[in-house]
Amino acid sequence: MSAIANEAPKRIHPHKFTLWVAMGSIIMMFAGLTSAYIVKKNQSSWLEFDLPVVFMYSTLVIIASSLTVHLAAKAFKAREMARYRTLITVTALLGVLFMALQILGFMDLEARNIALTGAKSNSAASFLLVITGLHMLHVLGGVIALLVMFIRAYVSSVKNYSSLSIELVGTYWHFVDILWIYLFIFYNWIG
Amino acid sequence: MSNEAVLHAPAGAGLHDAHGDHHHEHHHETFISKYVFSMDHKMIAKQFLITGMVWAVLGGLMSVLFRLQLGYPESTFPFLEDILGKWAEGGKITPEAYYALVTTHGTVLVFFVLTAGLSGTFANFLIPLQIGARDMASPFMNMLSYWFFFAASIVMLSSMFVEFGPFSGGWTAYPPLSALAAASPGSGTGMDLWLIAMALFVVSSLLGGLNYIATVLNMRTKGMSMTRMPLTIWALFFTAVLGVLSFPVLFSGFILLIFDRNFGTSFYLSDIFINGVGALPNEGGSAILYQHLFWFLGHPEVYIILLPAMGMVSEILSVNSRKPIFGYIAMVGSLFAIAILAFLVWAHHMFVTGLNPFLGSVFVLLTLLIAVPSAIKVFNWLTTLWRGNIRFTPGMLFSIGFVSLFISGGLTGIWLGNSALDIHLHDTYFVIAHFHIVMGVASMFGMFAGIYHWFPKMYGRYMNNTLAYLHFWITLGGAYMIFWPMHYQGLAGMPRRYYDYSVWESFKQFAELNRFISTVAMIVFAAQLLFLFNFFYSVFKGRKVTTQNPYNANTLEWTTPINPGHGNWVGEIPEVHRWAYDYGKDGKEFIPQTTPVGADESSH
Numbered sequence: 001m002s003a004i005a006n007e008a009p010k011r012i013h014p015h016k017f018t019l020w021v022a023m024g025s026i027i028m029m030f031a032g033l034t035s036a037y038i039v040k041k042n043q044s045s046w047l048e049f050d051l052p053v054v055f056m057y058s059t060l061v062i063i064a065s066s067l068t069v070h071l072a073a074k075a076f077k078a079r080e081m082a083r084y085r086t087l088i089t090v091t092a093l094l095g096v097l098f099m100a101l102q103i104l105g106f107m108d109l110e111a112r113n114i115a116l117t118g119a120k121s122n123s124a125a126s127f128l129l130v131i132t133g134l135h136m137l138h139v140l141g142g143v144i145a146l147l148v149m150f151i152r153a154y155v156s157s158v159k160n161y162s163s164l165s166i167e168l169v170g171t172y173w174h175f176v177d178i179l180w181i182y183l184f185i186f187y188n189w190i191g
Numbered sequence: 192m193s194n195e196a197v198l199h200a201p202a203g204a205g206l207h208d209a210h211g212d213h214h215h216e217h218h219h220e221t222f223i224s225k226y227v228f229s230m231d232h233k234m235i236a237k238q239f240l241i242t243g244m245v246w247a248v249l250g251g252l253m254s255v256l257f258r259l260q261l262g263y264p265e266s267t268f269p270f271l272e273d274i275l276g277k278w279a280e281g282g283k284i285t286p287e288a289y290y291a292l293v294t295t296h297g298t299v300l301v302f303f304v305l306t307a308g309l310s311g312t313f314a315n316f317l318i319p320l321q322i323g324a325r326d327m328a329s330p331f332m333n334m335l336s337y338w339f340f341f342a343a344s345i346v347m348l349s350s351m352f353v354e355f356g357p358f359s360g361g362w363t364a365y366p367p368l369s370a371l372a373a374a375s376p377g378s379g380t381g382m383d384l385w386l387i388a389m390a391l392f393v394v395s396s397l398l399g400g401l402n403y404i405a406t407v408l409n410m411r412t413k414g415m416s417m418t419r420m421p422l423t424i425w426a427l428f429f430t431a432v433l434g435v436l437s438f439p440v441l442f443s444g445f446i447l448l449i450f451d452r453n454f455g456t457s458f459y460l461s462d463i464f465i466n467g468v469g470a471l472p473n474e475g476g477s478a479i480l481y482q483h484l485f486w487f488l489g490h491p492e493v494y495i496i497l498l499p500a501m502g503m504v505s506e507i508l509s510v511n512s513r514k515p516i517f518g519y520i521a522m523v524g525s526l527f528a529i530a531i532l533a534f535l536v537w538a539h540h541m542f543v544t545g546l547n548p549f550l551g552s553v554f555v556l557l558t559l560l561i562a563v564p565s566a567i568k569v570f571n572w573l574t575t576l577w578r579g580n581i582r583f584t585p586g587m588l589f590s591i592g593f594v595s596l597f598i599s600g601g602l603t604g605i606w607l608g609n610s611a612l613d614i615h616l617h618d619t620y621f622v623i624a625h626f627h628i629v630m631g632v633a634s635m636f637g638m639f640a641g642i643y644h645w646f647p648k649m650y651g652r653y654m655n656n657t658l659a660y661l662h663f664w665i666t667l668g669g670a671y672m673i674f675w676p677m678h679y680q681g682l683a684g685m686p687r688r689y690y691d692y693s694v695w696e697s698f699k700q701f702a703e704l705n706r707f708i709s710t711v712a713m714i715v716f717a718a719q720l721l722f723l724f725n726f727f728y729s730v731f732k733g734r735k736v737t738t739q740n741p742y743n744a745n746t747l748e749w750t751t752p753i754n755p756g757h758g759n760w761v762g763e764i765p766e767v768h769r770w771a772y773d774y775g776k777d778g779k780e781f782i783p784q785t786t787p788v789g790a791d792e793s794s795h
Binding site: 011012014015017018021022024025026028029030031032033036039040043044045046117118119120121122123126127130134 | 404435438444446450454455456458473474487
């Protein structure tokens with residue numbers, strides 16, 4: 001980054017800053033939902049049930065993907081482009097796997113006769129669907145961002161030395177990872 | 192990163208050729224890129240303003256229509272059938288149409304006019320100009336913000352033309368009225384469209400808010416420290432923070448509502464029996480939960496509406512009193528205090544929902560605490576005016592009008608903030624009077640003040656002052672004549688949202704007062720057409736601005752060319768050496784922010 005002479009030192013890039021504020025905004029959304037969950041839990045007719053076991057595996061998957069996206073950023077900065085492309089591909093695939101596992105979790109609940117939606121549903125299960133589903137949408141956003149970068153890495157004829165995009169995606173990816181870990185802890189021990 | 196680096200970086204969408212010199216390059220602009228999908232913050236501001244004005248006219252017209260019903264419940268108006276068709280058969284508005292009008296009036300005025308129209312316009316227009324930036328942190332996101340708002344507008348507008356009408360359960364959209372299609376005619380398609388429009392609106396607000404925050408914190412010109420920013424920027428900054436933190440919570444509330452509506456979940460629904468349908472299977476839901484989520488946004492929303500007006504009024508009062516703003520740091524501190532308290536008072540909208548009285552008393556205390564920063568602001572505005580060399584420009588008159596309305600409306604807030612008084616006053620016309628004066632009309636006044644004051648910068652022309660004075664006096668007098676009597680009606684227990692008060696023995700005494708209010712409402716609405724004429728006429732035919740700094744103001748927007756291009760400054764962005772309020776200092780009438788501090792200058 002020191003190649004850009006007119007850049008003021010140590011000032012955070014506006015896009016990075018915007019991302020941080022956006023993450024604050026997303027936190028507020030999930031804070032709203034999880035506090036609604038707590039309020040609801042303390043009212044009548046709340047269904048207690050065990051979380052799908054598969055959520056444990058999805059947690060491991062998303063933690064692994066955080067590691068790969070971190071390594072991808074390192075590879076990019078070291079200009080090891082082949083390694084970089086492999087790593088972002090792996091990250092995106094892990095993201096897709098994560099979402100697939102979450103859907104398996106929902107199917108597991110349905111199989112145990114715990115309705116997520118519809119007339120027989122209890123809001124305990126519906127909350128799980130809505131909160132986890134919204135988180136999945138945020139992961140999907142990250143996967144799409146990775147896809148765009150993946151295409152750029154192959155198609156673009158201009159060599160791009162700015163690590164801004166990978167840093168932005170990396171930060172966001174870690175964020176959705178931590179967000180899921182929070183939700184996982186919340187479902188298991190707090191809520 | 193400096194402004195140059197952002198605008199000239201490849202990622203910055205290539206707004207300018209990446210030359211090192213700072214001459215304003217004219218890149219090729221088509222009609223589409225200049226007026227429609229513009230990425231120039233000034234054009235986006237004007238788009239927000241015009242769209243907001245369209246909504247203000249529609250929303251205002253709706254209030255005139257339902258005031259016709261309230262003021263003349265026995266009369267019929269055949270022309271209503273021409274406008275509303277089956278919704279006013281025989282010239283009398285049906286109850287369904289009445290509720291639809293009230294609901295849409297509220298939604299549109301609160302969100303589309305006073306949120307998007309107010310902070311969308313002035314945050315976009317003033318932030319880059321007053322902090323010395325060539326554009327927003329992300330001009331593209333800024334454009335998206337407008338177009339999401341535009342899409343929201345189209346969807347909301349279309350909801351008025353569906354078979355069973357728009358949503359009619361009140362602007363707060365409480366379930367079960369909002370959750371069950373069978374609950375009322377507007378709860379079906381009308382509510383679906385309402386939710387889609389509001390979801391698009393939330394996206395628009397978030398995109399805009401993120402941009403405003405990032406711009407204020409990262410893109411200030413050299414020397415523009417936070418404490419040298421004009422108060423407008425501080426206010427718009429806190430507004431954006433409030434929006435970014437509270438709109439997502441509203442969004443979560445909406446998502447749960449969508450699930451209840453479309454996927455049979457029971458977040459908000461429990462033990463409901465619908466005539467003709469029977470008992471619903473939904474069990475264990477809580478309608479109060481929605482109110483918590485809604486008002487967690489809803490209360491900060493009040494300040495999202497009010498703070499931009501406060502900021503602009505502070506600036507305009509100081510410029511036109513030719514005096515520094517009194518207590519700059521206190522002004523910033525009180526904005527900050529209001530922003531914090533905004534998140535801690537939402538349950539005062541819910542005192543009578545069965546809220547634990549002890550919890551209620553905590554919210555009473557926190558609510559009444561808002562009086563402290565509010566009073567600080569009022570005293571500072573008054574002391575800014577005190578012994579000032581006042582120029583009564585239209586912008587200044589509207590600013591003084593804002594202070595007057597803010598005092599009148601704020602005082603009744605102290606009544607309503609008490610949970611004991613609220614038992615009697617909740618859901619009466621007293622509430623209507625309070626929030627219309629303090630939030631609705633006051634913020635409208637802030638908006639008018641901003642438009643009149645910055646019109647020369649927006650269009651390079653002046654508006655007509657005579658028409659503006661007429662507009663001001665009719666609107667100020669009218670606002671008080673409309674809303675003052677409502678306090679008495681509310682104290683007498685007259686509930687809000689009723690269709691016809693003439694059938695209630697206890698409220699028959701207000702028949703004439705209601706007619707008076709309705710008549711004044713029509714006159715005030717007509718006066719707004721005067722403003723619209725003045726605005727659009729002046730855009731094309733107004734007297735041209737010939738000096739760069741017509742108000743002799745200190746802030747940076749007056750150092751740009753009279754009709755600034757995209758990029759705002761020709762050549763380098765000026766450096767800032769002082770705060771924005773050096774008026775009447777050391778015998779000089781005003782010292783622009785760009786003037787270096789002299790060796791013999793007294794410190795402020």
